[in-house]
Amino acid sequence: MESNSVQNHVDDEDRLSKLPDDILLDILGKGSIHACIRASFSSRWRHLPSLLSHISLDISDFLRSDYDSLNPKAIDKAMSYLNKVARISLAASGRKVTLKAVSLRLLLATSYLYDIGKIVCDAIDNGEVKSLELALPTVKISLECCEMDMVRYAKSIVYFFEASTNLFRHITRLFLHNARFDELQMHRLLNSCEQLQYLVLNNCDTGDQSVLKTDTPNSKITYLKLFSCCFEKVEFLCLPKLPELHYDLWYSMNSPFSFGIVPCLEKVRLVSSMGNDQSGFKLSELLHGADEIHALTLDFLGDETSFNNLSNLFIHGIYAKFGLSWTLTLLEAAPFLKTFGIKVCDHVCTEKNRRLFAKRTNPWQKNKKLNRSRHLHLTRLEFGGFMAVKKHLQFVRAVMNYASSLETILLEDKDHCG
DSSP: OHHHHHHHHHHHHHHHHTSOHHHHHHHHHTSOHHHHHHHTTSTTTTTSGGGOSEEEEEGGGGOSSTGGGGOHHHHHHHHHHHHHHHHHHTSOOSSSOOOEEEEEEOOSOSTHHHHHHHHHHHHHHTTOEEEEEEEEOOSSOGGGOOHHHHHHHHHHHHHHHHHOHHHHHTOSEEEEEEEEOOHHHHHHHHHHOTTOOEEEEEEEESSTTEEEEEEOTTOOOOEEEEESOOEEEEEEEEOTTOOEEEEEOOOOSSOOEEEEEOTTOOEEEEEOOOBTTOOOOOHHHHTTTOTTOOEEEEEOTTOOOOOTTOSEEEEEEEETTSOSTTHHHHHHHOTTOOEEEEEEEOOHHHHTTGGGBOOOOOSOOSOOOOOSSOBSSOOEEEEETOOSSHHHHHHHHHHHHHBTTOOEEEEEOOOOOO
């Protein structure tokens, strides 16, 4: 019985092997990375991995568990396997060159990092890479990293950069984590990424209360996200092609950033609570110089908080015990708004960390009365965390009366914790 099963499996493989390359590539492309490894052992399939148009190599695919990500031997073994798959997938095919979108997620550990970098550089030199994404997570998560860890991780990134300069020159998407550079290192690294379009910095900086200045007139960056970075201020002096900015969790004493030349900036998302030592700032002053913003999302994580060009405005993380009529002030200030969305925050889990942030104050005690004119452009109202209580119903009714062109009202229940 067992021998018949084995024979059927062999027959199935033989039938697959008779299919043309295009179909086999489609099958291989939809399989796991381990399918590439198995394919390399078959004489019929051996050349196919190098013909794939998208190569995704993620270290987590080679680690058996989260525990392995803390085990140096397991990491070394996983990186060695990833190195072999990179060599198979990015080898010169000897046929017509296949332009590849390459995505790499590599741990900053072991010498295999440099071997993989060389393989990718060779593929770039052979004209086989059309786009390149690189993520460099660290062994420790952000909350566990001390300053010494961050400095050490930054040095590892710089060493990798210096050994693989051509790789960084062709990166289109870059994700960096838990690194404290010196100012010159960061500028040199980012300025060398000539093709960079998408940049995420997670817990990266150049020292506590440092100032980051981005003055890159030739920059191609179209998406920038800063998450939990300890800059006192970021000065966006010149980012000529940037349409979307996300800034999550800053620690500045005053305004966290300022704008210079950002002619394409249309979408901004700001997420933060106010720390005990932080002062407030005027939103109009913060966004001064960004005159083309059409979509603004504010998430206060349960705290409080000239829009003439805005067409979409979203205010998230409004503390559930606060009233909502104050948000209508923003609605009035954005006469060409088409979509207005709010989301009320009432999560028990977020209250556990309240001691880390400033005490909530509600500066909007009185109900806001809308002016007599009507909002002529608002067509959609979104309300997250809606409950059938008096203040929520009054808010919806006020918007309905004020917006004569309103077509859609979307009411969503509050999210559950976890």
